[in-house]
Amino acid sequence: MRRDVATTLLARKNAWKAALLAGAIAWGTLSCAQGSHNDLNPDPGENLAEQHAADQDREREMRRSQCAAGKTRCNESCVDLQSDAFHCGGCGEVCAPPGICYHGQCSQGE
Numbered sequence: 001m002r003r004d005v006a007t008t009l010l011a012r013k014n015a016w017k018a019a020l021l022a023g024a025i026a027w028g029t030l031s032c033a034q035g036s037h038n039d040l041n042p043d044p045g046e047n048l049a050e051q052h053a054a055d056q057d058r059e060r061e062m063r064r065s066q067c068a069a070g071k072t073r074c075n076e077s078c079v080d081l082q083s084d085a086f087h088c089g090g091c092g093e094v095c096a097p098p099g100i101c102y103h104g105q106c107s108q109g110e
Contacts, residue, residue: 067078074091081087081104086094088101095106 071078079087085099085101089104100107
């Protein structure tokens with residue numbers, strides 16, 4: 001008899017966990033569907049021309065923040081960390097005079 005009670009209590013506890021999980025999933029799904037806006041679901045109050053202009057601005061900004069292959073963005077510039085004496089091996093890593101950076105290592109030119 002005691003084992004039956006324990007089994008029943010365990011089954012109820014698991015049922016509560018399942019119900020809470022289902023409720024959390026349902027709440028999350030509904031909260032995303034109601035009033036959440038992102039690039040895939042533009043704001044219905046914004047006109048299409050404004051949305052398009054905003055998309056173009058984001059795309060321009062993304063392209064501006066990217067550097068060509070072999071270059072890394074340091075502050076506002078794209079630099080070659082393998083040869084730039086002011087960013088030798090990493091942003092802001094300055095080589096002492098004569099300021100020669102070779103393969104990301106400062107050298108004295110010997």
